[in-house]
Amino acid sequence: MDDQNKNMLLAFALSLLVLVTWMWFFPPPEPPVRTAETEQTDSVALPPEATSGGAVTADQVAETAAPRVTIETPSLRGTISLDGGRLDDLSLTTYRETLDEDSDIVHLFSPVGGARTPFYAIYGWRPRGALEFENVPGPNTRWEQVGDNTLTVDTPVVLEWDNGAGLVFTQTYEVDAKYMFHITQSVTNNGDARVEMDPYGIVARHGVPADLSNFFILHEGMIQMADGTLTEDDYSVMEEYRRVDREAAPAQITEAAQDGWIGFTDKYWMATLIGMPGDAVTAVSKFVPGANIYQTEIRQPVVAIEPGATVEADSMLFAGAKEWSTIRGYENNLGIESFLNAIDWGWFFFLTKPIFAVLYWINGYIGNMGWSIVALTLLIKSVLLPLAWKSYVSMAKMKELQPEMAAIKERAGDDKQKLQKEMIDLYKTKKVNPAAGCLPILMQIPIFFSLYKVIFVTIELRHAPWIGWVRDLSAPDPSSLYNLFGLLPWDAPEPTSFLALIFIGLMPIVLGTSMWLQMKLNPAPADKTQAMIFGWMPWVFMFVLGGFASGLVLYWITNNIITFSQQYLIMRLNGHKPDLFGNMTSGMRRKKGDATK
Structure with a gap:
């Protein structure tokens, strides 16, 4: 497996692991069970160090x-x-x-x-x-x-x-x-x-x-x-x-x-x-x-x-x-x-505090927390664009190198040392950093957790509507495949039920689709097993994130759409024409025989 594929697989695997672990340890809250110990008692709080005469029934x-x-x-x-x-x-x-x-x-x-x-x-x-x-x-x-x-x-x-x-x-x-x-x-x-x-x-x-x-x-x-x-x-x-x-x-x-x-x-x-x-x-x-x-x-x-x-x-x-x-x-x-x-701003208080302050400021102008999250995402992506630019250019070059990498792999056969050496030489010659493609994903992880915290703990997101059916950005998307998003005459499953994890809402489906489109711009792994894993990744994330607050899913959808647009335009500006439903074709003429050198 080449370094580029290893890094990509590692980045996606780590992201999925973090999300699955998060859901495992922090599942949606269930109503607490009342016991005799938690039932109200009939005494009134004692004054400090009172020894008698302090309580009534x-x-x-x-x-x-x-x-x-x-x-x-x-x-x-x-x-x-x-x-x-x-x-x-x-x-x-x-x-x-x-x-x-x-x-x-x-x-x-x-x-x-x-x-x-x-x-x-x-x-x-x-x-x-x-x-x-x-x-x-x-x-x-x-x-x-x-x-x-x-x-x-x-x-x-x-x-x-x-x-x-x-x-x-x-x-x-x-x-x-x-x-x-x-x-x-x-x-x-x-x-x-x-x-x-x-x-x-x-x-x-x-x-x-x-x-x-x-x-x-x-x-x-x-x-x-x-x-x-x-x-x-x-x-x-x-x-x-x-x-x-x-x-x-x-x-x-x-x-x-x-x-x-x-x-x-x-x-x-x-x-x-x-x-x-x-x-x-x-x-x-x-x-x-x-x-x-x-x-x-x-x-x-x-x-x-x-x-x-x-x-x-x-x-x-x-x-x-x-x-x-x-x-x-x-x-x-x-x-x-x-x-x-x-x-409770959490461990990432140095991110959650300013993120919410900016979100609150934006909402003062827009007056809708949903559209404010969209605007905040645009602002974050604009700030991170200089870092993302180099990453997207590198990913475009990596995708263009796919034929040459495939040829090297074919020539090297089972000789892993030769494969690694020729890959490194290719990266040096073309001035490509295979790890650069992981940078956008790694940058998003702390921002994702910080925004999750903001949406979860701040009362300004409680019962905050966005559009139509999304009336509470702090709760999961209430729509469901179970009733074809309200077209069928029965209610959607309760948010805490197992069926709600299967019959997800409209927003998680849009999330999975936007993630799939974004991944189509990335270099495809040569290995069939890796390609299959990456192919299923957007749909796995779709179900994993389906139970998250709709405000967070809205952020992720917006982030994916902006990332896709940025990456697509950057690739076109660098002479590469992405084909989302086929193979990558280059707008630049290659000299005959370049792919086999």
């Missing part, structure tokens, strides 16, 4: 029927329970669970005792010195609202609790038009003795979320930034926080000198406690084994409140969708360090 919550404060903003809808001052009911008004117009809007926070897995935020104070937990607000404290207004972008909400022993606590909630809450906790000391305590905020999740993706390429779980260091622990890792003392709540504690945030991230949504930029905070991630609660905390420094004095503590809470522009705006305008890293 779901039955108690239902019986007391605590009043609630309404939240209404352009992006959020929900309520705050006056029991504990818990922000435990929050929905995202601009997002739906499915493409169905009648689908329910996305629920982020849910209360204990509700139909969904409990997920909520709660704020309070930890007592120091002679103070006891009953002297400070906790999860079962009944707050009172000052006034009766709704929490909106323009109207904050104030909650108040008097402990009856000289301390008056208030919580002031403010919210912007997106997903950022500003919480101010204050304490007024009306007593005659100095007191000490430290404020905290908690985001707690009871059990593993029901819609956990379980994808190795995607982080879901605890996320933390402390002084520029990003930490990501999934739920199973949090369960391993256990100390020798099983009774204590196992925790990971990180001191942030001036910038810190911590919380839980899902694929598209996030709830994060954020210290004020420049302030020192202690970030804590904890798993409470007995209650099956995953908990993140931000603890602020201890404060001393003299008699007659009032002390305030400010913090922020992000609770919403991980929109690139929104999170980037909070990072730049509020000074939240590295907040954009809340989006």
Whole structure:
């Protein structure tokens, strides 16, 4: 086998191996199986280091029927329970669970005792010195609202609790038009003795979320930034926080000198406690084994409140969708360090970040993510054209040398050493690099994976339509051979079923065809076995990529069409006339006998 064929076979084999391996280890997600361990528990998250009196049951919550404060903003809808001052009911008004117009809007926070897995935020104070937990607000404290207004972008909400022993606590909630809450906790000391305590905020999740993706390429779980260091622990890792003392709540504690945030991230949504930029905070991630609660905390420094004095503590809470522009705006305008890293950019972050930034910029002009992917592909191919030019010229020369290479192979017979020497001499004489043809394929692999990551994790691609039947670029092509693309009166197979892998959609078929056309421009292997492998390669890729997100398939189709056009034109400009359904003929006259030299 000559070097050129070896390199081509190696490149295609490696590409196929990567894709097959990817699908094997990262198959489409299946709904997680709910077990007794993942079912919601009836306890409320404990305040930091509370030893007693910190929990209430779901039955108690239902019986007391605590009043609630309404939240209404352009992006959020929900309520705050006056029991504990818990922000435990929050929905995202601009997002739906499915493409169905009648689908329910996305629920982020849910209360204990509700139909969904409990997920909520709660704020309070930890007592120091002679103070006891009953002297400070906790999860079962009944707050009172000052006034009766709704929490909106323009109207904050104030909650108040008097402990009856000289301390008056208030919580002031403010919210912007997106997903950022500003919480101010204050304490007024009306007593005659100095007191000490430290404020905290908690985001707690009871059990593993029901819609956990379980994808190795995607982080879901605890996320933390402390002084520029990003930490990501999934739920199973949090369960391993256990100390020798099983009774204590196992925790990971990180001191942030001036910038810190911590919380839980899902694929598209996030709830994060954020210290004020420049302030020192202690970030804590904890798993409470007995209650099956995953908990993140931000603890602020201890404060001393003299008699007659009032002390305030400010913090922020992000609770919403991980929109690139929104999170980037909070990072730049509020000074939240590295907040954009809340989006899981992956190992190729140096590619995924700029690729998405350019895609987002293009979409700002086009207004359609599908056509924006096409435009992005055109831009990438334009940038890589200088490198591709030499490669395509080399491939054209290699195809022209096919008759001479066949003649050398015939003369050498079984003498591999002679075959190799004459091939090398031929390459040197004609100034051809047989490995150059692999360059376009190798360049595409990191870009392919980076774009796969971008399409998979960014919410901007979720439910983003392209044309006609392609209504969600983050999902596989919904059309199917099974019903002749909708012409027959029955539904296509479910995307996760085995039949969907066989009866592929229209876009994968176009992909296979475009790949076949592109391969027809490449030098054909002299060996019949190799030729057969290369002949089947486009159709194998067609089925392998058929289950990928349609946005990624659209990129691959566009890339193939552009590559084919570039290669075809470059070959014509260099005097070669490709014949897609026959043999290559040269537009240049050869001297008689050149093919046998």
